[in-house]
Amino acid sequence: MKVGFVGVGFMGRHMARNVLNGGHEMKVYDLNRDAADEALSLGATWANSPREAAEGSEVIFTSLPTPQVVEEVASGEGGVFSGASRGSALFDLSTTDPTTIQRIATRAEASGIELLDAPVSGGTGGAEAATLCVMVGGDRDTYDRYKPVLDLIGDKVMYCGGLGSGAVCKIVNNLVGLSVGVLLSEAFSMGVKWGVDAQTLYEAVSGSSGNTNSMHGFPNGIFRRNFEPGFALDLAAKDVGLATQLGRELRVPMEMSNIAQQRYIDGQNRGFGRMAAGAVAIVQEERAGVEIAPKQ
Known part of the structure; x- marks a missing residue:
């Protein structure tokens, strides 16, 4: 062909x-x-x-x-x-x-x-x-x-x-995955700030009901401070924005999604746009005053 x-x-x-x-x-x-x-x-x-x-x-x-x-x-x-x-x-x-x-x-x-x-x-x-x-x-x-x-x-x-059905399925998928990424950074920063090792948190959640695919990028990503783009934060901000835009067009309340979008925008404003989408966690680290990384 x-x-x-x-x-x-x-x-x-x-x-x-x-x-x-x-x-x-x-x-x-x-x-x-x-x-x-x-x-x-x-x-x-x-x-x-x-x-x-x-x-x-x-x-x-x-x-x-x-x-x-x-x-x-x-x-x-x-x-x-x-x-x-x-x-x-x-x-x-x-x-x-x-x-x-x-x-x-x-x-x-x-x-x-x-x-x-x-x-x-x-x-x-x-x-x-x-x-x-x-x-x-x-x-x-x-x-x-x-x-x-x-x-x-x-x-x-x-x-x-x-026509358009595939686009909507993808937008819903990315909204879920990218919003979970924001929530994960908040949850892990809380646990690390209390004193639990980030690797221990990862293993505990991986074996429990909070297990999520989004988290499995942590060991090779934020734990190693590796933010080489595969899927850039700029694209993440764009995709979450497509979801909130569609919500406005359909008059669907999406408060949590708008918060997630703002976090990715914050990452862009800090110059993280060309880094991997997981770099959104750095925004939370700065706000919480901790680093989400295993203890040496």
């Missing part, structure tokens, strides 16, 4: 590689050409724009940082829609709000292109191992047609419903 792939950064490069290893032809584009080196070494062809990546492709994937960038890449000057053929499909693997997805879909329909939202979850590790959860919203027949390609990206590919 002829595939176009736009955005081969932290997540996209792994997904593109796995699709290439599945035997498909591919054209790739990224603002940073160096990011495409691996894909090009595996046989992909460089495209000079999203339009070129889409030309002649049966299916196009976008993996991009913000809804604004997704919209520009899809429908802006030199974008995917200006090069894609009628009858082709665009799967947006980014975390994009449903309102933006619907707006882009209207333009896609006018060009005879099928748009599906297909955000992924599982981090860079899941992207590398092809174990991502891929949450797809849009036309069911189009989903079924391209599912074999999606299966090369993740082992938990699921159809979520009509």
